Amino acid sequence: MGIKIIKRQGQTFKDKLFIPAIMGGMKTTLGHFTKNLKDVSNLTTIQYPEEQPTDVATNPRYRGVHRLTKWEDESEKCVACYMCATACPAECIFIDAEERFDGKAEKRPKEFKIDLLECVYCGYCVEACPCDAIRMDTGILSFTGSSREEFVVDKKYLMNNERAKDLSND
Template identity: 80%
Template structure:
């Protein structure tokens, strides 16, 4: 097998200075600037967060929530299907025994790390009892520390959009 020699471009002094490439980029930038400066009304800039996006459809995946039964207890049975399906490995569940009429076990701890989550929706698809959803409509979240991005069971159950949507 022979060695393939690839010719190197840009051997001239003019190409080594990169000035033509820099001026070409500046020309493009300046043309966009003048076009936008002349017609400010056509700019597609949104004054976020004062103006919220309106083009989100019903399939948008927002922050997670845990659904509840009518007696305000969680529907999750701690089967670990969501944690197993998660490609980012950002769901942490610790199970405990349950002593009510719903199921045999429930999550003692249920945490989702939003900084590791890729919002793929696999956890929602994997859940056999429709206990986790991503339909809160919360698409922007901020915090001052990393720990605030880890949502626990209490925070996930508080993300409920409304009582009538939880039983879809």
């Protein structure tokens, strides 16, 4: 019939102890350790959080703390369509809409809140927004607080977040 029987590997006592695999891993680790110990000048260390990393925020695929974009007259671009809240897998975006009278759209968010502790920073809200009103390009690498309520950011905070200065314009 053409059936080929292949002997299973790792059946010896030495293989079952995983000693060769462990020793191989230790050899690699010690090799890196001695290489870095001999030439310390190649090691880069930053004193986080006093010194923030600069290479992460300049990456075009970086997703950080959210911001709401504005029109030239400083009004929000958001039209409260709920697309971002619908696309969010963590369900951390909360919008309460109101009527808009400035002629830019029919409605706008009266309340726009994001719970940053529940957010998984997937970027689906940015992709779902039809009017490019929400972005994740602030360059804010860490967000700290002393209570849970401080991590629920509102429309005022999101509108005041500025885009990172070292990122290129779209």
